[in-house]
Amino acid sequence: MEQIGVSRLHLPDGTxxxxxxxxxxxxxxxxxxxxxxxxxxxxxxxxxYYLNPTELSLY
Structure with a gap:
């Protein structure tokens, strides 16, 4: 397991x-x-970090 901190997380819906x-x-x-x-x-x-739309099923 790895934890990283990012300044901005871009969700696929533009948030x-x-x-x-x-x-x-x-x-x-x-x-x-x-x-x-x-x-x-x-x-x-x-x-x-740009969240890939295929990763959305995780949430």
Whole structure:
């Protein structure tokens, strides 16, 4: 499992969520949530992540 922090998460419907934590298992995104405080073992990469429409079934 890997956790990364991004500045902007772009959802397929055009919504942009700011400061999000993305959780990956392998190379697959399994969950995301707002970054509200420092979280151990979360790698901040900043920038933008564009959520693939096929990943929507996860939520």
């Amino acid at each position: 942009i969520r700011h400061n999000q934590v993305l959780i990956f298992e392998g190379k697959k995104l399994v969950h995301y949530f707002p970054l509200t405080e420092e979280i151990a073992f979360t790698k901040w990469i900043g920038g933008d």
